[in-house]
Amino acid sequence: MASLFQKEIKELKGVGVKRSQLFAKLGAPTVGALLRFYPRDYEDWSQPVLLAQAPLNQVCTVKATVISPLSEQRIRKGMTLYKLRATDGQHDVLITFFNNPYLKNLLLEEKEYLFRGKVSGTLLRREMSSPDFLPADRVLPLRPIYRQTAGLSSRIIANAVNSALALLPNPLRDPLPEPMRQSYRLCGLGFALHNIHFPKDRKALEHAKRRLIFEELLILQLGLLRMKSRNRQKNTLRLTQDASRDFFTSLPFSPTGAQKRAVEECISDMQGDSPMNRLLQGDVGSGKTAVAAALCHSAIASGMQAAFMAPTEILAQQHFRTMQQLLEPFGIRVALLTGSVTAANRRKILEALKDGQIHLLVGTHALLSDTVSFRRLGLVVTDEQHRFGVAQRTALTQKGDHPHILVMSATPIPRTLALMIYGDLELSVLNELPPGRQKTETYVIDTAKRSRAFGFIRKKLDAGRQCYIICPLIEDSESDMASVTQYAKDLQEKWFLSHTVGVLHGRMRPAEKERTMAAFSAGQIDILVSTTVVEVGVDVPNAVVMLIENAERYGLSQLHQLRGRIGRGTEKSTCILVSDAQNEEALQRLRVMCETSDGFQIADEDLRLRGPGDFFGARQHGLPELKIADMSADFELLKLAQDAARELLSQDPSLELPEHRGLRAEVHQLFSALE
Known part of the structure; x- marks a missing residue:
């Protein structure tokens, strides 16, 4: 396996120098890296439907036999239509393609194919436009869909992966020792790699996923635990004064x-x-x-x-x-x-x-x-x-x-x-707050009461205080929530003519953000309309109100972090959550916010309501980037992997044993960018 990680992808059949640059852009510069470039999704071709049952204008798969030769019709310069008829034995379908002269060799009369795309027309006259297709006898039930870049389609990537899989030796050396695979009911690496890319069925895909996710989380935990043990070197800076x-x-x-x-x-x-x-x-x-x-x-x-x-x-x-x-x-x-x-x-x-x-x-x-x-x-x-x-x-x-x-x-x-x-x-x-800290009162209101909330804010501003208003969007969208900039403009013109309104969002340059926050901190801005970029920020003891629009869109922990921006002075502070949510889980989250200000209680409740996902960003707190595991969805496997890592390192702290060398190489591979 190690040699595959080193083999440049340009050496792979059908890739070459030009395409290898595109693969490198996707993070797959070597054959081994390509094998670990997992599909982002799968198309299910295993359940073809009859034309009469095909839902109109929805993607589906139809099995049909070609019953007419391909006709060619040039309609204008640069545009040629190719048409054929096919039947499922009960109904016919007219299939149209654009600018594809190679179809003559790919779609043959009296041959049966699977066509995947949208069926349009009427019950009596069914049509398909530019569907994907494959010979019926060569179709995998689940086709991989890969993250793409211009010049590399999912099909090209799949073909390259197929070529890479063909290079795998048999038997393949597995970094996970056999006793561990048996103990945790994990399939072998060869089976996992073939079935993560080209699964023979759903069950095989689940086995492959479980094995590869476990392996990646095991490598992560081994790396972290070894970092911890490396930190346990001799203390050359021992504290001599406890002052x-x-x-x-x-x-x-x-x-x-x-x-x-x-x-x-x-x-x-x-x-x-x-x-x-x-x-x-x-x-x-x-x-x-x-x-x-x-x-x-x-x-x-x-x-x-x-x-x-x-x-x-x-x-x-x-x-x-x-x-x-x-x-x-x-x-x-x-x-x-x-x-x-x-x-x-x-x-x-x-x-x-x-x-x-x-x-x-x-x-x-x-x-x-x-x-x-x-x-x-x-x-x-x-x-x-x-x-x-x-x-x-x-x-x-x-x-x-x-x-x-x-x-x-x-x-x-x-x-x-x-x-x-x-x-x-x-x-x-x-887990204790210093004495003198005022508890922030939290209320949930619907949009009908927003004008009353603005009146409350105006009183606080007139008394010399400041306010945060949090919006969930940056750009105008089709939803009823205007962008931050437009929202701030409306606030200034309709509600707070005599006060200063500032804007802060993630698209601003760092220096611009710093200037805005400094102006707010200095009291030059009365209302700061912001996205969640203020979640981690400076102390502004004079800010005593926070209004959060569409509060149901945030996780509990995030709402708690936002609320923490106020209540930093001696003045009583108020957090107003604006939401028209009807969803019971969303309402429960908002109720918890009103009932407690204990961040750890809120975190536990968030974990119970939503799972661990709310605690992790895309880069998971500065840890190495994971390719298949998701700490939020795979929390149970994460716990198993941590147990396995501890047990393994108790037997072989340096991963020196022959059966652990593959794991050691993978730990180095995952953590190399951080060392």
């Missing part, structure tokens, strides 16, 4: 029990035999930044430097200000490094950092630059972990000698799920 008590005493508020517990867990790690590698998971406003500051304080007191990376410039600035307030009283020097720092200031910062005069450097991706050099980097903190890939996290840690790592996430995830997707990290949870 957390002094830090907590200096705070203008009392830390929560959860904050104290999280700091204790982290300090214990940092004093242990291996470097800390921990995920700090806390609800919006649970005080994660104070925990990070406490750890920075102890690390710096022990003679180390710390780095704190945030995903956006405005968030980095916010963290910088907080860290200055909390740490500068201890004589700790904090600096900020972002893309907008001037060249002269940047030079000064980098020199002071290298000399060890700067103790804590806060910044964006700018921290990853080759020119950034620490004297003794001992602690790396990354905020909003799901916005950074594993590779970025690794790049920052390589600026020190195996520094301690703390990654923070404000997305509450049920513990079982967090252990699955953050398999390389230990877990700390902040």
Whole structure:
């Protein structure tokens, strides 16, 4: 199998140099990669219908015998029609093709074919236009449909896959050991590859899918668990000073029990035999930044430097200000490094950092630059972990000698799920809110009450407060929900003439987004009309109302994240969910939002109502890209794969045994982009 992964696809029969570039564009530059380029769907040709039963103007499959020679009719320059008649034994159908002179050799009189397309006409006169067709005796029941690009049709890809499958040796060496396949009832790799591309029936397809999904999730878990064990190397930066008590005493508020517990867990790690590698998971406003500051304080007191990376410039600035307030009283020097720092200031910062005069450097991706050099980097903190890939996290840690790592996430995830997707990290949870935080009241209204809600918002604005309004769409669509820009324009002209309305959406350039958020944060914008890009954002304590249009379109966890943008000051805050939904599940989600503000309770409820899908983006929190597995749909297999990975590594931690070498190669293949 390894040799196939290395064989260039241009060497495959029927591909060549020009087409190989198109295959590479699809992510299949080698024969082996093509075999792992799985169909996105399948056409079912196994249930042909009689012409009399064919639903009009819907795609279906008809089995019919050609009963007339192909006639050719040139209707204008560049347009030739080819027509023939076929019968299913009871009714006839007129079939028309356009500009295909090769049909004479492909559709022969008195031969039976399967035609797939839309049947039109009347009950007495049936017609089909440019259907797909195959000889009836050569049709697979399920035909693969592949992701395509210009110049590569699904049929061309299928032909190339067929050629690749023909190169597979028999028997094929299987990366999954035989005892594991038997234990988890998995088919062999050869059977799986043939039947994922060209299944002989539905049952064979399900067996193939189950095997390949399990294999991919096993490789993912093996990779994550091995990363975790690699992080358990000797702790060369052992913490010598636990300064957390002094830090907590200096705070203008009392830390929560959860904050104290999280700091204790982290300090214990940092004093242990291996470097800390921990995920700090806390609800919006649970005080994660104070925990990070406490750890920075102890690390710096022990003679180390710390780095704190945030995903956006405005968030980095916010963290910088907080860290200055909390740490500068201890004589700790904090600096900020972002893309907008001037060249002269940047030079000064980098020199002071290298000399060890700067103790804590806060910044964006700018921290990853080759020119950034620490004297003794001992602690790396990354905020909003799901916005950074594993590779970025690794790049920052390589600026020190195996520094301690703390990654923070404000997305509450049920513990079982967090252990699955953050398999390389230990877990700390902040499940208490600091005293003084106001609970945000949440209400559900229908669109008929929207004008009353706008009146309520106007009163808050007149009192000097600010408001978020969340819309689900960016561009105009056929639905009744106008685009964000148009919606904002209507708001300004019809409801809020004397107030400033700003717009924020995902299509804006990063610098433009930053400017808008900064203006809102500074109070220059009264109402911010936004898509979900504000889900992770800055503190604007003066924003006390959030109205979410079409609230039923969002998952519970996402609604909770959005709601977390308000309720950050001492003023009572209100979240208004606008929905005309009648669906019981949607209504249940909205009811949960009104009943609780506990992010972990909401996450558990979301998991129960919708499955794990709501917790994963397309790139699944910075993990390697999966080709067939879907963590949301394949959660049960994910659990089995994690059990199998643990058992396997307990027997063979380095995957050195001959029967595990195939798995080791696959782990390297999946994680190579991240190393």
